[in-house]
Amino acid sequence: MTDIAGNAAPLEPGGPLGTLGPAGDMVTVATPVTAVPRSAWRLLLRRPTFIIGAVIIVFWVFCAIFGHAIAPYNPLEQQLLFNNTGPSSAHWFGTDTLGRDVLSRVLVGARDILVVTPLATILGTILGTALGLAMGYLGGPFDLVVGRFVEAVLALPAVIIAFLFIVALGPSTTTLIVVIGLIFTPLIARTVRAAVLTERNLDYLSSARLLGERPLRIMFREILPNVMPAILVEFTVRLGYAVFAVATLSFLGFGVQPPTPDWGSDIAADYSGLLAGYWWQVLFPALAIASLVTAVNLITDSIEQVLNS
Amino acid sequence: MTGNIDHKRLGRLREDQGEIANHIIDEFAAGRLSRRDFIRRATVVGISVPALGSILAACGSSSTSSGTSGSTATATGAPGAVIKAGIVTPTAAINPVTVADQGGLDMLAQTGEYLCLSSQTLQLQPVLATSWTPNGNSDIWTFKIRQGVKFHNGQALTADDVVYTYQLHTNPKGNANALSAFGGVLAPAGVKKVDDFTVAFHLSAPNGNFPYLTSSDNYNMIILPKGYDPTKWESTFVGTGPFKLGSYTPKSGATFTRNASYWGKKALPSQTVFTFYDSQNPSILALTGGTIDVVGQFAVSGAEELLTGNYNIIKLKSAAHRQLSMRCDQGPFTDARVRQAVALTLNRPQIVQALFKGYADVGNDSPFAPVFPSTNTSIPQRTADVAKAKSLLTAAGHAAGFSTQLVTEQFVEIPQYAQIVAQAAQEIGVKINLKVESSSAYYGKATFGNSDWLDATMSLVDYGHRSVPNVFLTAPLVTTNAAKGTGPWNAAHFKNAQYDKLVGQYIAASDVSSQKTIAGQIETLLLDQTPIIFGYFYNYLTATAKNVTGVYPTAIGHLFLYNAAKS
Numbered sequence: 124m125t126d127i128a129g130n131a132a133p134l135e136p137g138g139p140l141g142t143l144g145p146a147g148d149m150v151t152v153a154t155p156v157t158a159v160p161r162s163a164w165r166l167l168l169r170r171p172t173f174i175i176g177a178v179i180i181v182f183w184v185f186c187a188i189f190g191h192a193i194a195p196y197n198p199l200e201q202q203l204l205f206n207n208t209g210p211s212s213a214h215w216f217g218t219d220t221l222g223r224d225v226l227s228r229v230l231v232g233a234r235d236i237l238v239v240t241p242l243a244t245i246l247g248t249i250l251g252t253a254l255g256l257a258m259g260y261l262g263g264p265f266d267l268v269v270g271r272f273v274e275a276v277l278a279l280p281a282v283i284i285a286f287l288f289i290v291a292l293g294p295s296t297t298t299l300i301v302v303i304g305l306i307f308t309p310l311i312a313r314t315v316r317a318a319v320l321t322e323r324n325l326d327y328l329s330s331a332r333l334l335g336e337r338p339l340r341i342m343f344r345e346i347l348p349n350v351m352p353a354i355l356v357e358f359t360v361r362l363g364y365a366v367f368a369v370a371t372l373s374f375l376g377f378g379v380q381p382p383t384p385d386w387g388s389d390i391a392a393d394y395s396g397l398l399a400g401y402w403w404q405v406l407f408p409a410l411a412i413a414s415l416v417t418a419v420n421l422i423t424d425s426i427e428q429v430l431n432s
Numbered sequence: 433m434t435g436n437i438d439h440k441r442l443g444r445l446r447e448d449q450g451e452i453a454n455h456i457i458d459e460f461a462a463g464r465l466s467r468r469d470f471i472r473r474a475t476v477v478g479i480s481v482p483a484l485g486s487i488l489a490a491c492g493s494s495s496t497s498s499g500t501s502g503s504t505a506t507a508t509g510a511p512g513a514v515i516k517a518g519i520v521t522p523t524a525a526i527n528p529v530t531v532a533d534q535g536g537l538d539m540l541a542q543t544g545e546y547l548c549l550s551s552q553t554l555q556l557q558p559v560l561a562t563s564w565t566p567n568g569n570s571d572i573w574t575f576k577i578r579q580g581v582k583f584h585n586g587q588a589l590t591a592d593d594v595v596y597t598y599q600l601h602t603n604p605k606g607n608a609n610a611l612s613a614f615g616g617v618l619a620p621a622g623v624k625k626v627d628d629f630t631v632a633f634h635l636s637a638p639n640g641n642f643p644y645l646t647s648s649d650n651y652n653m654i655i656l657p658k659g660y661d662p663t664k665w666e667s668t669f670v671g672t673g674p675f676k677l678g679s680y681t682p683k684s685g686a687t688f689t690r691n692a693s694y695w696g697k698k699a700l701p702s703q704t705v706f707t708f709y710d711s712q713n714p715s716i717l718a719l720t721g722g723t724i725d726v727v728g729q730f731a732v733s734g735a736e737e738l739l740t741g742n743y744n745i746i747k748l749k750s751a752a753h754r755q756l757s758m759r760c761d762q763g764p765f766t767d768a769r770v771r772q773a774v775a776l777t778l779n780r781p782q783i784v785q786a787l788f789k790g791y792a793d794v795g796n797d798s799p800f801a802p803v804f805p806s807t808n809t810s811i812p813q814r815t816a817d818v819a820k821a822k823s824l825l826t827a828a829g830h831a832a833g834f835s836t837q838l839v840t841e842q843f844v845e846i847p848q849y850a851q852i853v854a855q856a857a858q859e860i861g862v863k864i865n866l867k868v869e870s871s872s873a874y875y876g877k878a879t880f881g882n883s884d885w886l887d888a889t890m891s892l893v894d895y896g897h898r899s900v901p902n903v904f905l906t907a908p909l910v911t912t913n914a915a916k917g918t919g920p921w922n923a924a925h926f927k928n929a930q931y932d933k934l935v936g937q938y939i940a941a942s943d944v945s946s947q948k949t950i951a952g953q954i955e956t957l958l959l960d961q962t963p964i965i966f967g968y969f970y971n972y973l974t975a976t977a978k979n980v981t982g983v984y985p986t987a988i989g990h991l992f993l994y995n996a997a998k999s
Contacts, residue, residue, distance in 0.1 A: 201855050203779070203786035207736075220733070220848055221786065221855075290873070376842050380866050382851040392847065395734030398713055 176421030247307025255315025509997020544654025640942025833861020
């Protein structure tokens with residue numbers, strides 16, 4: 124089966140660049156398979172790590188949808204005279220600088236990150252897959268030119284690229300999705316290209332070519348199903364990074380605008396209060412981010428292991 | 433005035449004083465000036481401290497209480513300490529002509545000295561000038577320069593050095609930061625040497641507050657030796673002050689040693705050590721960890737630990753504030769009732785409590801901060817009144833409310849303040865969408881059409897402290913006229929001929945009672961028009977370790993350590 128882990132490892136943002144030539148791609152896709160086998164789902168559901176990750180994600184998705192209904196207070200309601208109060212029975216997670224309930228803000232704050240993160244990752248995966256398929260299958264000058272361009276983009280720190288775009292386009296949820304999606308595109312394209320390269324010279328593709336199938340059909344009908352496991356794992360890995368990316372950009376003030384609750388921007392707004400001992404204002408949103416990233420990674424690991432088994 | 437007035441004695445004293453000084457004496461004798469305001473005005477027009485004491489005595493008021501001397505003269509600590517202070521990093525080279533930031537001005541004043549000091553209570557105290565007097569029109573001010581003063585390089589101070597320094601800073605073709613204050617007030621040709629120890633300033637227009645421009649308030653104006661190249665200053669820090677340069681490392685820190693041949697009372701510390709901090713948190717950690725003894729300035733937000741009683745807090749009333757402007761030329765804010773309605777939603781005492789733990793004064797939607805002696809306090813304070821706000825909005829045809837955008841910067845408590853404003857406005861159906869930008873993006877090019885600060889429908893900006901309200905009254909509120917250079921910061925696009933006229937009168941007025949009368953008219957007009965919401969004026973806060981005494985900050989940003997001691 125696909126050596127997916129080895130494929131994904133050198134592609135972390137800002138990480139060392141793997142060589143792009145065919146010799147440097149240590150990918151071994153043995154035989155054509157048909158997408159992800161149905162039995163994989165049954166295997167996944169038997170893994171406790173997957174169940175734990177899924178439960179956490181389902182919880183946050185629930186909060187994202189029904190946050191306003193289950194939050195004990197209006198997350199925007201200020202009680203200036205009761206600001207910076209510690210956790211109590213009235214406010215389980217305490218209150219922030221403006222006297223807003225931290226618990227309510229954490230619950231409702233799940234919304235934007237859970238909208239932006241998957242959409243950005245899906246966008247990056249779709250674009251990256253298309254690009255990777257084209258690079259891997261067409262090869263030649265196209266691969267060479269686009270490959271160098273991808274390398275150039277990867278050489279820049281992701282946050283700097285995001286800054287450039289967001290400053291130019293102005294901060295908004297849509298911008299965030301597009302920017303993170305575009306940053307992920309070359310990363311995912313490289314993984315997909317590597318997977319395609321090993322497929323390219325296999326017999327079933329030679330047959331398809333002899334039968335006179337068009338390149339687009341070969342790429343999307345013949346190759347795509349066979350590199351799907353690699354894309355699936357890449358998607359979940361990127362999802363974890365997207366959570367970090369969104370939280371980071373929000374923390375830096377490029378995400379959701381106040382007063383909308385958001386984990387990253389809430390930490391940014393209140394972290395100076397740490398010195399004064401208001402730990403609850405930062406700890407709970409930080410734990411929320413951590414739990415979401417952990418959950419995504421638990422699921423990623425499970426999928427990877429199931430596909431490898 | 434309640435004391436018995438010795439008119440005979442007062443009459444003799446009046447003979448020694450000029451016309452303007454006598455007007456102030458009359459105001460005081462007639463009870464139109466409080467004792468505190470009288471002392472403040474008297475120091476401006478150059479009535480000497482001994483004369484002041486006699487006048488107060490003649491008017492039946494004690495001359496011995498705190499007012500006249502200021503706290504600089506009261507030193508009780510032991511000499512010889514090494515005082516370690518943390519201040520904000522200077523942003524550029526320490527060039528007396530171009531310095532425009534707090535870290536930089538702090539450095540200037542460690543070794544340099546001004547003609548006079550604007551004290552914590554806004555009284556002027558003689559430093560390198562021993563006295564100053566206006567002519568009858570207050571457009572020529574004559575300053576007597578102190579004799580027997582030596583620069584750190586051994587050169588003696590004379591009127592030539594003062595003339596050189598002032599011509600350097602007033603050169604309209606130069607890049608002097610002080611031009612913002614001297615523009616239209618003093619030109620190089622107006623700086624004239626009378627004799628070796630007398631300088632006359634011939635002003636472009638009468639200005640009753642001119643001595644403030646020679647004081648520490650105009651922080652660039654330390655006196656340099658004649659012919660000294662200000663771009664080289666960073667290597668010598670040459671001045672006349674109680675400390676001499678030990679070492680200076682850009683972006684890192686500086687040390688200063690006691691000047692043994694200082695003309696006045698020698699500094700108490702044997703050495704001072706300054707460490708530069710780019711942000712507040714590390715400086716507070718340094719103080720709480722004992723690495724430094726003094727934090728030059730801190731904001732309440734993030735420094736709550738210092739307010740627990742374990743540190744000495746020096747709290748100065750200041751005029752530093754935030755201005756929330758509403759575009760008077762853009763709907764729906766073209767209607768003054770709409771602007772009033774938004775202002776009426778704010779519960780200011782609560783805001784001051786939440787954002788500053790009470791270390792701020794409530795604002796009354798005009799630049800007249802409580803700290804200014806000319807502020808007319810008889811004008812009622814605006815308080816929260818949602819019902820009235822709603823009816824005003826209905827009368828203006830916005831019963832259902834409206835939606836607008838407020839643009840502001842990521843700076844200290846400003847984003848929190850913006851959220852409070854947005855939340856309060858919701859009570860009257862006004863939905864304010866916030867856009868919080870980095871300061872540089874927000875200011876843009878700082879010209880109309882190229883700046884979110886000046887172009888946004890609602891804009892929330894920071895203003896530092898000034899000792900007189902003149903800049904606050906003119907730059908952000910007077911009708912913008914690019915040719916005349918007026919109203920360059922008028923983010924509200926406020927245009928009111930009556931206001932412009934009143935401000936002209938206010939600036940020309942040289943006595944507090946007429947300033948107060950005009951201030952009252954301005955305050956009333958601004959409450960009615962409300963182009964800008966002045967929510968609060970926050971205090972200037974300095975913290976020291978419990979065992980440190982004698983630290984003297986000013987709200988402009990100075991940190992004087994010459995009387996500092998450790999126990």
